[in-house]
Amino acid sequence: MNNFCHIVTALLGSLLLSSASMHAQLNTDRITSIGRNALYFEDYVLSIQYFNQVIKLKPYLAEPYQLRAIAKIQLGDYQGALRDCNAAIERNPFQPGAYYTRGYVYRQLDEHEKAEADFTEALVFAPENKTYMLLRADTRAQLKRYDEAIADIDRLLRREPESASLHFERGVICIQQQDTACALSEFTSTVQYDSQNAQNWSALGVVTMMTGDDEAAFASISKAINLGSKYAGDFINRGIIYYRKHNYRAALADYDKAIELSPREAQCFFNRGVLRQEVGDYNRAYDDLSRALEMIELTPSNTSSSELLGPILYQRAMVSMQLQQWKDAIADFDSLSVLHPTFLPAYYIASRAHTALGEKKKAQACLQKAWKIEKDHNNGIDTVNNPKQQLNTDAQMARTEQGRRDYRKLFSQRAAQNGEADSQEQKYSSATRGRVQEKYQDLVNEPSVSLSYYSQSATKYNYSLTAFNQRRLLPDALKATTHELPLSAEMVSHHFAQISQLSATIDALPSDLRSVPEREGEYVAKTLFARAMEFAIVQDYASAIEDCSRALTLSGLDNTMEAIMYFCQANWRYRLLEYQLANNEGPYAEHTSRSQDHANINAGRFTLMLMDYDQVIRRLPDFAFAYYNKANILCRQKDYEAAIRYFDDAVRIDSEFAEAYFNRGLTYIYIGKHHEGLRDLSRAGELGIYQAYNIITRLQ
Numbered sequence: 113m114n115n116f117c118h119i120v121t122a123l124l125g126s127l128l129l130s131s132a133s134m135h136a137q138l139n140t141d142r143i144t145s146i147g148r149n150a151l152y153f154e155d156y157v158l159s160i161q162y163f164n165q166v167i168k169l170k171p172y173l174a175e176p177y178q179l180r181a182i183a184k185i186q187l188g189d190y191q192g193a194l195r196d197c198n199a200a201i202e203r204n205p206f207q208p209g210a211y212y213t214r215g216y217v218y219r220q221l222d223e224h225e226k227a228e229a230d231f232t233e234a235l236v237f238a239p240e241n242k243t244y245m246l247l248r249a250d251t252r253a254q255l256k257r258y259d260e261a262i263a264d265i266d267r268l269l270r271r272e273p274e275s276a277s278l279h280f281e282r283g284v285i286c287i288q289q290q291d292t293a294c295a296l297s298e299f300t301s302t303v304q305y306d307s308q309n310a311q312n313w314s315a316l317g318v319v320t321m322m323t324g325d326d327e328a329a330f331a332s333i334s335k336a337i338n339l340g341s342k343y344a345g346d347f348i349n350r351g352i353i354y355y356r357k358h359n360y361r362a363a364l365a366d367y368d369k370a371i372e373l374s375p376r377e378a379q380c381f382f383n384r385g386v387l388r389q390e391v392g393d394y395n396r397a398y399d400d401l402s403r404a405l406e407m408i409e410l411t412p413s414n415t416s417s418s419e420l421l422g423p424i425l426y427q428r429a430m431v432s433m434q435l436q437q438w439k440d441a442i443a444d445f446d447s448l449s450v451l452h453p454t455f456l457p458a459y460y461i462a463s464r465a466h467t468a469l470g471e472k473k474k475a476q477a478c479l480q481k482a483w484k485i486e487k488d489h490n491n492g493i494d495t496v497n498n499p500k501q502q503l504n505t506d507a508q509m510a511r512t513e514q515g516r517r518d519y520r521k522l523f524s525q526r527a528a529q530n531g532e533a534d535s536q537e538q539k540y541s542s543a544t545r546g547r548v549q550e551k552y553q554d555l556v557n558e559p560s561v562s563l564s565y566y567s568q569s570a571t572k573y574n575y576s577l578t579a580f581n582q583r584r585l586l587p588d589a590l591k592a593t594t595h596e597l598p599l600s601a602e603m604v605s606h607h608f609a610q611i612s613q614l615s616a617t618i619d620a621l622p623s624d625l626r627s628v629p630e631r632e633g634e635y636v637a638k639t640l641f642a643r644a645m646e647f648a649i650v651q652d653y654a655s656a657i658e659d660c661s662r663a664l665t666l667s668g669l670d671n672t673m674e675a676i677m678y679f680c681q682a683n684w685r686y687r688l689l690e691y692q693l694a695n696n697e698g699p700y701a702e703h704t705s706r707s708q709d710h711a712n713i714n715a716g717r718f719t720l721m722l723m724d725y726d727q728v729i730r731r732l733p734d735f736a737f738a739y740y741n742k743a744n745i746l747c748r749q750k751d752y753e754a755a756i757r758y759f760d761d762a763v764r765i766d767s768e769f770a771e772a773y774f775n776r777g778l779t780y781i782y783i784g785k786h787h788e789g790l791r792d793l794s795r796a797g798e799l800g801i802y803q804a805y806n807i808i809t810r811l812q
Contacts, residue, residue: 614639
């Protein structure tokens with residue numbers, strides 16, 4: 113390991129060179145590993161740069177094409193991903209992950225036949241893979257090959273008969289087949305095997321509502337809502353049941369909540385408009401129905417919304433009749449007649465509107481059209497009862513939320529290992545890269561503070577860090593941030609060049625740094641630390657740690673410089689461990705078969721991080737970030753009491769440290785101290801972490 117850092121430096125530096133002799137020395141496995149690391153941390157642009165280099169050096173390898181396809185999928189470049197999948201399969205037609213990835217791309221391109229063929233091919237090589245089987249079942253359902261889809265689910269159920277998620281999948285297919293008895297049985301099983309999942313109760317509520325059992329549906333939907341459901345359909349459906357019970361106040365409250373959760377959902381506004389029409393609030397009903405129409409016009413490709421177009425036009429026309437806005441009513445009836453040319457009520461009521469305007473000829477024309485439709489029906493031409501010409505103008509129930517699986521998440525760090533993972537959805541521990549935070553806030557700590565040249569959020573102030581930056585020991589000033597900025601292709605090239613330049617200087621140093629004179633210690637240390645920062649920015653944490661550790665062996669360093677180095681080293685240790693644990697990689701991977709040994713090894717690695725933070729605290733007692741990060745590590749180890757003490761120190765030093773208040777608030781909640789937790793969350797909200805208010809509302 114003594115010359116490992118030099119090997120990696122030569123590797124990265126050579127990426128910018130074209131010499132064939134240099135290319136022969138490159139470790140493409142190492143580049144691929146770093147690229148997968150970037151992919152795991154959602155730095156898709158950066159990962160593509162790494163895979164480009166491997167493809168340039170060894171174009172006959174299949175894996176870099178497949179990994180690059182995964183990165184392109186995450187960026188929405190499906191055509192580019194398809195080309196890479198084809199290239200991967202041409203080079204190695206025996207990797208199931210390549211067919212799985214291409215099948216996913218075909219799904220996104222609505223080429224379901226090709227997708228099904230690829231999932232089938234993947235199962236030839238990995239017949240027991242749950243993810244492949246689920247995707248094939250879902251694709252077969254899209255193709256309306258329901259018996260084959262259910263056969264796939266049943267095969268999995270024979271292995272996992274008490275899997276709530278599999279019963280859910282089977283229930284969804286039953287609904288697509290319009291087999292409510294089958295769906296009712298399956299969703300009943302889902303709540304039996306997983307009673308704490310809101311969506312299971314939501315689905316059961318939908319099916320019982322479809323069977324006409326409003327009491328049972330009300331109980332199931334209320335259970336889903338009590339479990340924290342944020343699905344607008346639950347509030348829509350419960351609102352319908354309240355409406356049927358003539359509890360209009362409660363129904364209106366549920367529709368209001370549905371609109372709050374899905375402000376662009378046409379069905380929410382339609383149902384509220386119908387309710388307001390029922391209670392005589394015609395002006396507001398007209399506004400809601402007009403909003404519903406706007407939503408449909410904004411999303412014309414949404415099939416479920418477009419099915420509401422006829423009912424919305426009819427109800428708005430009826431409201432206009434109540435408001436004696438005859439021309440508006442006629443305009444809506446005319447539009448409705450284009451959509452449903454044999455819908456009788458439209459002609460009869462439009463005749464009344466024309467009569468009110470004194471337009472007798474037009475009124476008579478509408479009546480004659482209606483009479484002709486009825487005559488055709490009496491002569492055996494079935495137009496009146498054609499299902500396509502009938503409208504359900506009542507409040508419409510929301511169907512089962514079928515977004516249970518986010519197949520994009522399947523292309524996580526595990527997909528990068530040819531998809532040989534379980535099918536459990538993986539949720540990244542950090543949403544700082546490539547993702548937009550949702551309004552709904554999970555009970556997850558805010559990220560630790562890192563030092564970087566880039567930040568995508570407001571940076572944090574610390575006197576010691578400012579003093580360090582003023583000495584200009586590094587190429588750029590370090591920023592304290594909880595959300596680093598993802599790199600562009602130009603930025604990646606810049607940092608590769610920096611690594612190459614710094615390596616030329618470091619290669620000239622003695623191999624034994626203990627021989628470096630004390631007066632030169634700071635210069636050598638800052639050069640090593642500068643390269644460590646570059647490695648960390650391109651997410652090669654192992655090399656960053658090695659450079660930092662070498663720098664810390666030098667004499668002649670002051671407390672501030674050593675503290676900053678220890679702080680960064682601890683952060684990089686955590687990043688490296690996080691990635692390796694998620695991917696079962698690293699120098700300790702061989703221990704994974706012995707869970708106790710593995711746990712002990714990981715505990716030792718966490719101990720090294722805590723010791724690094726202690727070194728920072730010893731040298732810079734007012735460096736609040738070290739206390740905060742150490743508290744986060746202790747939370748990860750479930751040592752909540754100790755974590756709270758370090759969060760206490762962080763807010764004592766910095767009374768406006770919003771993340772420390774937020775995380776301490778969550779930690780209090782974990783140990784049952786809700787009062788203290790709510791207090792800290794309130795303070796965090798005041799300081800700008802608005803997600804705290806979502807948690808406060810739920811807890812209260």
